[in-house]
Amino acid sequence: MTKTKYLIIGNSVAAVAAVSGIRQVDADGDITLISRETQHTYSRPLITYLLGGKVGEEQMAYRPADWYEKSGVNTMLGTEVTHVDPEAHTVDTAGGQTIGYEKLLIAVGGTPIVPRDVQGADAEGVFTFTTMDDADAIANYIEEREVRSAIVVGGGLIGLKSVEALIELGISTTVVELADRMLSATFDETASTLAQRRLARAGVEVRTSTTVAELLSENGRVVGAKLTDGETLPCELLIFAIGVLPATGIVQGSGIDSDRGIIVDDGMRTSAEDVYAAGDVAQARALLCGTNRCIAIFPNAYRQGIVAGRNMAGAEAQWEGGLVMNSVTIVDLPTISVGVTEALGEGYEELSQLNEVALSYRKLVLHEGRIVGAVFVGDIDRAGIITGLIRERIDVSEIRDVLMSDDFGLISLPAAYRERVLSGTVNRR
16 A cells, blocks of 8 residues: 655644644654754744753753654755645755655744844844744854843744843843834733833833834944934844744745735645645634634644644544634743733623732633633633633623632533533533
8 A cells, every 4th residue: 555645844833743643544654844944843932941041952852852753754854945836746945856745734834024124134143033043043142242231122922032031141131112012912001011010120121112223233243223213222132023924935936825824724725735734834714703814823833733634644624713822921920811802892891800019910801792802911820711711602691790700710610611621521722
């Protein structure tokens, strides 16, 4: 019997999950995994702790050292795929190779954004922060140049993770954010204010409603930044952390449909036969709104990889919709945001509790009797229960009055849903 020839482009969570999905159905198929990075698969969320010195490179592995071998995966690390030809069922690499496939998964993630119109952005000491190589390069530069001051451009999740690492290294850090507040895409104004207050207590300065207009350099190395509001800030290191774009360049000219990301159906299938996409590059159905969106978070990438892998191997698996969910610790202050974080108009209701002294905040957003979003700062104990109610679209009308109580828990849930939770039949993915 002929073995199916699977090709996976990527080496992070979606790719790894796809291998698992394939092996759940097909134990013998020929799997080749290609990645432009040279490292064994590693946990990207840990790069903050790698740079900050809390973990070593040996602790970065996402799977054991023998995982490829035990999973029957042939690897081509340090190899970049430049083009996909769905008609020929081949891909081309930067090194001039042409590789054939029967089933292809594109799981190449995203590319960090570096503004093209910023003069001086090519100076030494200017970095992005999304990969293990980035963390290593920043660490080496800090040590070699004895860096004591830095600017982080971007007050979102990547920016805050960069700041956390720099704080651990004792580097004086300023955040520059174009929006009028930190974490504007994932927090409401109250939560953003608490986050900024926590950063201020740690000595981090924040400049909002401005961004970098020009980088200043001496002897080819960055020494400062001119902001669009006219202020000039000195620095010895600058990190662009203003987001990532799905790496759709790989399908340009291939005929595969793409928008912000590569468009997929609920089976993670692209518009091309035998070609799938998963993870941060995939534009898949969102749970709450039903439209296709790119939701670049770890849990979604893993679930999409499983769905893609099982379908590639001939099983039937369905994507149930992605949920925007972010968890970030801001200088020891835990925070979680899920779904819609601000009322969008008629039919929406907000419930909230705030303790400014303790930097504690809880907020729920409801729509037509169902929770559609939540924000937790400081006190995150009930985030799991609330996220379950959001994902399962449970009508909470009968328990609305106890949702914000201090003793809200499993016993407070609607009886039918509580029985499903206790029996283990609730979808916890």
